[in-house]
Amino acid sequence: MTVHIPVLAGELVDLLDPAPGEVAVDCTFGGGGHARLIAERIGPAGTLIGIDRDPEAQARFEEMAAEVSCHTRFIRASFADGLALLRDEGVRADMVYLDLGMSSMQVDTRERGFSYSYDAPLDMRMDPGQQLDAREIVNTWDERRLAQLFRRLGEDPNSGRIAREIVQRRDRSPIETTGELVAAVEAALPAAVRRRFGAGSPAKRVFQAIRIAVNAELDSLDRALPLAWELLRDGGRLAAISFHSLEDRRVKRFLAERAQGCVCPPDFPVCVCGREPEAELITGRAVVPTAGEIADNPRAKSSRLRSARKLRTVAAA
Numbered sequence: 001m002t003v004h005i006p007v008l009a010g011e012l013v014d015l016l017d018p019a020p021g022e023v024a025v026d027c028t029f030g031g032g033g034h035a036r037l038i039a040e041r042i043g044p045a046g047t048l049i050g051i052d053r054d055p056e057a058q059a060r061f062e063e064m065a066a067e068v069s070c071h072t073r074f075i076r077a078s079f080a081d082g083l084a085l086l087r088d089e090g091v092r093a094d095m096v097y098l099d100l101g102m103s104s105m106q107v108d109t110r111e112r113g114f115s116y117s118y119d120a121p122l123d124m125r126m127d128p129g130q131q132l133d134a135r136e137i138v139n140t141w142d143e144r145r146l147a148q149l150f151r152r153l154g155e156d157p158n159s160g161r162i163a164r165e166i167v168q169r170r171d172r173s174p175i176e177t178t179g180e181l182v183a184a185v186e187a188a189l190p191a192a193v194r195r196r197f198g199a200g201s202p203a204k205r206v207f208q209a210i211r212i213a214v215n216a217e218l219d220s221l222d223r224a225l226p227l228a229w230e231l232l233r234d235g236g237r238l239a240a241i242s243f244h245s246l247e248d249r250r251v252k253r254f255l256a257e258r259a260q261g262c263v264c265p266p267d268f269p270v271c272v273c274g275r276e277p278e279a280e281l282i283t284g285r286a287v288v289p290t291a292g293e294i295a296d297n298p299r300a301k302s303s304r305l306r307s308a309r310k311l312r313t314v315a316a317a
């Protein structure tokens, strides 16, 4: 059975500082590595709510629920929808956290088509019940849209060439597998560019871009952050672990906006806006993994953790 090693686990628990009896919402339950650590700290009077859109995560949650002492509940949904449901039910949380991206169970299950390292059907859906998959994007989006996707979500400097090659190949026959997609990316690049990747894959950015689009990852995050914040009690903590700059920028901006006080122009003698911070940043700079953690778990390499405490609830305007 594939095990997902939780990243920045000690750091996350330290920042969230769970206390007995508290309510925690894990928005990305995955294999439950983080959740188990939180469950230990909140104890039998605490409540742990797990959210994940992947049925495999639900199975892992059920295993965990049988072993921990706290109250448990699982919601299989996109985390934005799960948080909206909890908000509508009037649930208040002491901590909400997200560990974004894919679990090792997803990447290492060949037939789910997340990885450029295995040949498998092009899929990449975290929720296998959803309609849009990688095959549809690769075979139906027009060349301009594909190039834009690889540039915006993969930050790939060769996006135009790669999109052109994909469209030429699929005009001959549909691109059905991850292996065919990797071959198209490699064929699009001049040998000198390909050599620069060494042992790495030139398809990595393209796979990232398609996965983000299939799972609407950035839209989900944009919807989820305000909902997570709303769910927190005063004194509650929000934390997010991201794996690329597109996610981290969103988390950073969201927390900074809440931590901002007076917005009067600097030449005003006194404050007239009356704005007070809603949040105190627990992490000034993002927390990154130690060299030791990266050596033990290379998937932790690009992770960045940010966190803030809610100081007070501001009524909606």
Ligand SMILES: C[S@@+](CC[C@H](N)C(=O)[O-])C[C@H]1O[C@@H](n2cnc3c(N)ncnc32)[C@H](O)[C@@H]1O
Residues within 6 Å of the ligand: 004, 005, 006, 007, 027, 028, 029, 030, 031, 032, 033, 034, 035, 051, 052, 053, 054, 057, 077, 078, 079, 080, 099, 100, 101, 102, 103, 104, 126, 217, 220, 221
């Ligand atoms: C990096 S893993 C989390 C690992 C987990 N913290 C652990 O310790 O095992 C990310 C998980 O979040 C889930 N996920 C990603 N985006 C999601 C979304 N928008 N809604 C719900 N689940 C999501 C994925 O299905 C995956 O299981």
